[in-house]
Amino acid sequence: MINNMKENECCGCTACINICPVKCLGEYSNELGFSYPIMNNKEDCIECKLCEKVCPTLKEIKTKSEPINSLCSYAKNNDIKSASTSGGIFTLLASKILDEGGYVYGAALINPTLVKHIEVNSSEELWKLQGSKYIESKLEDIFLVVKDRLQEGKKVLFSGVPCQIYGLLSFLGKDYDNLICIDLLCYGVPSPKVWSKYLNFINKENKNIKYVNFRDKTYGWKNYSLKVVFEDGSQYLKEKNKDLFLSTYSKGGYIKSYCYRCKMKGFPKKSDITLGDFWEVDRVDSDFNDDKGMSAVFINSAKGQNLYNEIINETNYLEITAERLDEISPRIGAPSKLHKNRDIIIKEIDNMPIDVILKKYAMPTRVDKVKNIIRISLRKIGVWDGLNKILEDKKARRNINEK
Template sequence: MPTLANMNLCVGCTACVSKCPKHCLNMVYDDVGFAYPKLTNTEQCKKCNLCERVCPILNKIEIEDENTRAFAAFSLDNQIRLESSSGGIFTELALQVLSKNGVVYGAAYNDKWMVEHIAVDSIEKLHKLRGAKYAESRLEGVFTEIERHLNNKREVLFSATPCQVAGLKAFLKCDYSSLLCVDFVCHGIPSPLVWEKYIYERKRADGEMEMPCLINQRSKHTGWSRYSYSSVIEYPDGRKYSAVSSEDLFMKLFCNDYISRKSCHSCAFKGYDRISDITLGDFWGIWDIAPEMDDGKGTSLVLIHSEKGRKAFSNLGNRIKYRDTTLEEASKENSALLCAALEKKERENVLGEIKNGNLSKLYVLFPSDIPTEVLLGKKFVQKLMKAIFQKN
């Protein structure tokens, strides 16, 4: 039987499932919603090992161009910037592809607010792909769709995490001139189950019966500069939840590394040089490096890795404002560009509480809103409180 990547390292990119000629593999989901390939039809398996050969974990993909350049940039269209996570450069690149009758793939919310990759072939639908979505995106069938478009000579922009881009490149096995791959500075991929439970817990706390009609985890109504963005949830009756993201429970769980996929803590796709054509992110720290590039509306970090990327970026022309920066400046306040976040030893305890329906318990105590009992153990806390009481 084929050897698949260890579950602690597997990124769930779907390359192996997409490549199997006999459809022997399927993506299955663990108890917190992360996707993993599984051999579900052993009788049909011909032991061709194509699934092994396209795994970006089992097979390291060589980076041909190691001459990455860094820029700070933003769109001159204020509406695009307002609706984007950072400076709107993704939208500008997507508009360029759509103008040539191309198709853009990116993460979007479905009608239940879960995240999945979809194809967009019109400007009117592009808004679905804007903004950050903090949960693992479902990719089933996407790689084969992209391959079909490319073989039909259609231009494609694929926006995804670095590991998902690596999966697509491994699946395709050749570099199509009509494919532009854009990854981003990735902190990690949060659990879909935690995200789902958070939405329902948030709805309950807000006294709502209906599901939200809008979710924006990177709202700029409180600003962008110096990490001042907010999480906003709106409901059909007009009520709204809003909190600076540093005070939002889900964002604290995510940013403090309690709910990410296991493989995110040993990510093999960090660094300046990548197999994508362009890397995008927030240019945190731009307010000190180039204050003239920070007006509080969002500034993108742009890393150009390939000739295709250089051409696509240069073609944006007078639609953007940009400035050269060094790689050191680009990573100064963007540690996720180079380093994987360390796994918290309490990760399993926290996920266990959430699986058991105790998300609301995580609203109390501790800097990251996680109960001391969960982090340190109930008996330890009892002993600690007893010692403090006796001392006083």
Template sequence: MIEILDNMNCCGCSACYSICPQDAIDMLCDEQGFLYPKVREKNCVQCGLCNKICPYENYNRPYEDLEKTFVGINLNETIRSKSSSGGLFAVLAGRILDRNGVVFGAAYDSEWMAFHKPIERKSDIPDLIGSKYMQSRMGDCFKQVKSLLQMGKEVLFVGTTCQINGLKNYLINDYTNLLTVDFICLGVPSPMIWRDYLDTFFQKETIKYINFKDKSLGWHTFSLRIDENNRTFCKNGKETYYFNGYFRHLYTRPSCANCVAKKGNRMSDITISDCWGYDVIAPEMDDNKGMSSIVCHSEKGLRLFEECKESLKWKEGSIEDIIQYNSGYRESAPDGENKNAFWNDYKKLDKKKLFIKYCSPIKNDIVSRATRKIGKIIRMVCGGKR
């Protein structure tokens, strides 16, 4: 029987919930808004399956990691403009759907909270495009994936690295008709804090559209955009309360500081991410509209990418560049120094005062901005001398 004694050792992937033959496990929210498994002991038959497939208790990578790396841009400018980086997900998803497969990914519900769902039509790809900076609800997706795979359907599952590991452990068998794609993350924020942010600063009108990585101000300085009935909010992410709290690691899931899926333990077929370090890695491709790094971990993932090349502008990259310019590829997200103080004040302070106290942007940070600019110039000058 699975029992979470330390929240650092549960990523909320829902594998245990999905595999329980007695449906004796519920995924319940804790005081920070994250889902954790809770066993109804009277229904438990002590089969031990939940422990056997838990990513934090058992890990078994099924293949050698290729780490074949590329840089790419979707040639469809409309799709790229709406995507978080270079629009690679839409190309991969389109390829699977062209073959009558099914794609799973994170979408918004009616309350602008993230949940995983399947799509079977290319017209529904926009529902899954774009980063959702909160942990998504998995529901019964793992069970749906397994059922489709057993029917012979090709499935593309896109999620966080820990969700992929949880799915692979749950399935036990390595299905040839399953392709998995993850992304480089800095930890998953609490859905409850996102709800608090919306309720505090956007409570007066109906929200029509949200984009966490809007490119109106350019991809280099992505913006949080929220369209309401009578106004549009669009600011550089680093100038918003929500992103500042996230970048300071105030409300990421505890297990994100102890991610078992990092340090070379990814079980995905492909990892996609922003191509940070673009001014060194591929300056000739950068137009400030978004560029992706792609790491193919398996032969299956590499084949899918090869099939998609005709829809991309691309070049080969190196895993060393990924590691250098996007540390989240290997490293866990550390807890912020004010994380405990934030949660101690969570129930004491009015939410607006809480965000102002802990998540206010640092103003007039001239030194850090100058340092970043100088560093960029140095990388551009020295980039060809590596």
């Protein structure tokens, strides 16, 4: 039975909890608010080992292969694009499934500190799934709901981070023609507890929050911001490099411990389509970039290609060859960086105010600033990406060995 998995061996996909025939596994939140399975009723366990068989992190995962098609793309509809994180491709794909009477699953902000996977079956509700939410999305029993819909013969689109797709497919244990899976390029999911504390810091007066946007485009898609709008009309709006939460996240400050060794985010994919931000668009064609959102789209299966063909006329796009992609974006799917002060940040989380912790341990030092200048200079002369890949791979191997 799966009882003694270490946290850095578990992505929290819930496949084991949902497969257990006698429901003896439950869920607990660790000190950072991440979810993990826990044995609730050991006496009920029938030692069937199904929980181990479905666990994606216990299976071998191959990481070297290419998608069958790669594109740089965005929705022609500006409203869709501005309400989305990247180019709005998720909304176009999901709308097609809803138009055909299908069901769409994805991450919704239930309240300012809780993200959960929900079912949507009307286009009026699709906005709930739009946009990246930078905390772990709780899956609860959503795999059971998806299985029921599939068995009813309904079309289903399930979206989420790659480990959630691995978990679902492993839980289902067989192919369904009526299921399409969309995953994301994934840096890792930030801690719900850190976010909750950070929101309290932003909202010292405890005002009612109207909405939160982790990827607001007021200052552009590339220079995105954290935006929190309050019921009284006031707002918090800070660019990614000035906001402590976003800037520490991008440096690997408080993502889930499995994220640092995750192989599920690399190619080949289990999903039919993978979506991300095409940050390197200017290296492909700067005239194509209006800085309002650009999606990286990877078609991984024939099923994915068929669905994508249905929306292609609603997009503007450039096709990217595998060689070009490797040249301009060699780090896709590579392990996430481990922040050098991650352990201290976590240790201090309940002892110090969050802004003090992040300012003290996560802000760039003078040495970091010099390194940054060197990095920018190397990037300008075109040698940074290759060099960085070698350094990061070496560091990731060291981290895995140390953990």
